[in-house]
Amino acid sequence: PWSQAGTEEGDPVFVVGNPGSTSRLTTVSQLRFERDVTLPLQLDALTRRADVLEQYTEAHPDSAEQYDLRNTYFSMANSIKANRGQLDGLKDPQLIARRQAAQEELLAQAPDSLKPEVREVLQSVREVQQSKQALTPRAEAFAFFGTELGARVFLRGLYGYFYSVLKQRGAPADRLEEIKEQALGFDDWPQAVEEAFLRIRLRELRDALGTDDPTLRRVLQGRTPAGLAADLAANSALTDSASYAQVLEEGYLQSDDPSVPIIDALAPLYFQFAEQQQGLQSREDNLNARLARVRFAVYGPSVPPDASFSPRLADGVVQGYTFNGTRAPAFTTFFGLFNHYYAYGDDSAWDLPDRWLNSPDTFDRSTPLNLVTTNDITGGNSGSPLLNEDLELVGLIFDSNIEALPNQYLYTDRVARAVSVDARGILEALDDVYDADRLVLELTTGRQVSTEAEADAMTAGTR
Numbered sequence: 001p002w003s004q005a006g007t008e009e010g011d012p013v014f015v016v017g018n019p020g021s022t023s024r025l026t027t028v029s030q031l032r033f034e035r036d037v038t039l040p041l042q043l044d045a046l047t048r049r050a051d052v053l054e055q056y057t058e059a060h061p062d063s064a065e066q067y068d069l070r071n072t073y074f075s076m077a078n079s080i081k082a083n084r085g086q087l088d089g090l091k092d093p094q095l096i097a098r099r100q101a102a103q104e105e106l107l108a109q110a111p112d113s114l115k116p117e118v119r120e121v122l123q124s125v126r127e128v129q130q131s132k133q134a135l136t137p138r139a140e141a142f143a144f145f146g147t148e149l150g151a152r153v154f155l156r157g158l159y160g161y162f163y164s165v166l167k168q169r170g171a172p173a174d175r176l177e178e179i180k181e182q183a184l185g186f187d188d189w190p191q192a193v194e195e196a197f198l199r200i201r202l203r204e205l206r207d208a209l210g211t212d213d214p215t216l217r218r219v220l221q222g223r224t225p226a227g228l229a230a231d232l233a234a235n236s237a238l239t240d241s242a243s244y245a246q247v248l249e250e251g252y253l254q255s256d257d258p259s260v261p262i263i264d265a266l267a268p269l270y271f272q273f274a275e276q277q278q279g280l281q282s283r284e285d286n287l288n289a290r291l292a293r294v295r296f297a298v299y300g301p302s303v304p305p306d307a308s309f310s311p312r313l314a315d316g317v318v319q320g321y322t323f324n325g326t327r328a329p330a331f332t333t334f335f336g337l338f339n340h341y342y343a344y345g346d347d348s349a350w351d352l353p354d355r356w357l358n359s360p361d362t363f364d365r366s367t368p369l370n371l372v373t374t375n376d377i378t379g380g381n382s383g384s385p386l387l388n389e390d391l392e393l394v395g396l397i398f399d400s401n402i403e404a405l406p407n408q409y410l411y412t413d414r415v416a417r418a419v420s421v422d423a424r425g426i427l428e429a430l431d432d433v434y435d436a437d438r439l440v441l442e443l444t445t446g447r448q449v450s451t452e453a454e455a456d457a458m459t460a461g462t463r
Contacts, residue, residue, distance in 0.1 A: 007388060007395075009331075011388060015381060015418065016385055017380065017384025019309070021309075021378065022378050023306065024409060025291075028100050029129045031095075035087065045204070050077055053072060067188070068187070076149070085404075089407075098410065106295060106298060121294070128284045135280075151197035151201050152238060153194065157260070163179050163248060164253040166179065184245055195234075199226050205266075206220075232262075307378055317373060319413075320372065321416075323403075328372065330373075331369075333367060333369055334369050334428070360432055363432040363433060367424050372419055374416075377400060377418045382397060382398050385397075394422070398420065427440055430443075
């Protein structure tokens with residue numbers, strides 16, 4: 001059942017959901033590698049690409065809308081925000097110190113029969129991080145190389161290479177069809193964005209591998225990254241999805257596309273790196289599992305496992321927090337929504353649809369819209385119900401505040417908060433902005449009606 005009364009600050013609340021993943025049981029060596037290598041590398045690579053999309057979107061708003069670049073940019077910006085928050089958390093010396101203390105306590109609490117295994121696993125995990133460190137130049141060279149955030153020429157070329165090789169080796173038809181479907185599933189970039197992404201990729205290769213690297217020399221053939229990027233963006237069929245489909249069907253490696261010799265040089269290097277990386281990850285996963293079994297043998301169920309999309313109940317309270325020299329309240333209202341619109345204007349990201357700007361007089365802008373709580377959530381909790389102690393729905397989780405990003409590694413509730421849309425705000429919007437009386441009636445009473453007139457009669461004067 002939905003609560004119409006909502007919550008007040010200090011009320012206990014519970015989140016029921018499937019949180020995706022946390023890293024609260026990783027070792028000190030793993031955290032240091034994340035802090036010193038993984039997150040900075042991802043941040044640098046994402047920022048370079050996000051800057052391109054932001055500049056293009058500002059300069060060419062109509063084209064950006066056509067190619068849906070604004071959403072792609074927002075996705076990148078969201079990842080950058082998450083990575084920065086996690087990196088800030090890992091730079092806090094207290095976090096690493098607490099993890100170090102936890103490792104030492106595990107060793108101290110383990111029975112003598114398990115102490116050798118604890119030492120062996122921790123040492124093996126450190127060795128894996130050292131091996132990953134040795135692969136860092138390749139990781140820098142191929143960041144996002146085989147992902148949707150890469151240049152289309154290289155991404156499609158990689159799929160074309162893989163498809164052609166497997167076809168030559170007699171791979172099953174269903175496997176080939178699967179790869180082909182994936183290869184054709186990427187939207188095009190505008191030519192200016194494609195050229196910029198190619199330029200970024202080639203510079204990353206040059207900076208990571210070094211100018212004397214034989215593979216890089218084979219790729220550049222005496223050209224600059226900027227010159228080669230311009231040539232590929234202007235002349236490769238892989239910039240266009242329809243042309244690429246034809247090239248893929250006729251045989252990519254046998255085509256005369258200017259990207260072929262480049263992909264022919266880079267693909268073996270990339271697949272070798274990916275295989276090495278996957279092997280190290282598999283070994284690390286096995287070591288993590290061994291450590292988890294030891295930890296369970298020592299502590300039993302008193303130490304919760306990391307989130308893994310399994311069902312979980314998280315308790316908390318409705319509570320504001322200190323923020324930017326002031327205090328963020330536990331609740332916001334629709335007044336804030338309209339304040340942002342009037343403060344920034346209708347050409348900003350805070351623009352509102354006419355339906356909201358022309359909402360009826362019965363619409364109560366003082367209704368709570370969002371609320372913050374101390375519940376422990378992470379990615380995967382979006383859409384989870386927020387319940388009160390009577391098991392009534394009082395909100396729906398959709399995010400954390402930025403201060404909660406370090407909770408990936410260590411849960412605290414001093415300023416970290418889960419953010420929900422308030423059930424009262426949902427009902428107010430449905431009733432007075434969207435005129436969804438039948439839905440409001442069903443949510444609040446459980447009764448279903450067949451017509452709006454019947455719903456209007458039943459809800460008149462009740463809210």
